[in-house]
Amino acid sequence: MTSTYRPNESKREEFRRYLEKGGVVDAVTRALVALYEEAEKPNNATEFVRRFMGASGPDSxxxxxxxxxxxxxxxxxxxxxxxxxxxxxxxxxxxxxxxGQ
Incomplete structure (x- = not known):
C-alpha cells in the first residue's frame, strides 16, 4: 500500500518545489496576507487576489x-x-x- 502512496507524495513534493522555485508560493502568500490585513474586506476576495498579483483586465x-x-x-x-x-x-x-410619371 505504501508503494502506491509514495509516487503521489513524490509528485506532490516535486510540484511544491516547482511552485516555490517559480515564486508562486511567495506571491500567493503575499496576496493572502494583504487580504488578511485589509481593514475592510472586499466583497470579492478572488478579484482582490487577482488584482494584488498584477492581473490586468476589467473586474467583475x-x-x-x-x-x-x-x-x-x-x-x-x-x-x-x-x-x-x-x-x-x-x-x-x-x-x-x-x-412612372
Missing part, C-alpha cells in the same frame, strides 16, 4: 457595465437596421413612382 463590475452597454448598443443597432430597411422601401417606392 466593469464586465457587467460593459455587458449592459453592449446590450444597449445591440438594441440600438437593431433599431437602426429596421429603420434603414423601412427607409430603403420608401425610397424604392418613391423612385418607382417618379419613373
Amino acid at each position: 463590475a466593469e464586465i457587467e457595465t460593459i455587458k449592459t452597454e453592449l446590450m444597449a448598443v445591440r438594441e440600438k443597432f437593431d433599431e437602426l437596421v429596421r429603420e434603414n430597411e423601412i427607409l430603403k422601401e420608401k425610397l424604392q417606392k418613391y423612385e418607382n413612382g417618379e419613373r
Whole structure:
C-alpha cells in the first residue's frame, strides 16, 4: 500500500518545489496576507487576489457595465437596421413612382 502512496507524495513534493522555485508560493502568500490585513474586506476576495498579483483586465463590475452597454448598443443597432430597411422601401417606392410619371 505504501508503494502506491509514495509516487503521489513524490509528485506532490516535486510540484511544491516547482511552485516555490517559480515564486508562486511567495506571491500567493503575499496576496493572502494583504487580504488578511485589509481593514475592510472586499466583497470579492478572488478579484482582490487577482488584482494584488498584477492581473490586468476589467473586474467583475466593469464586465457587467460593459455587458449592459453592449446590450444597449445591440438594441440600438437593431433599431437602426429596421429603420434603414423601412427607409430603403420608401425610397424604392418613391423612385418607382417618379419613373412612372
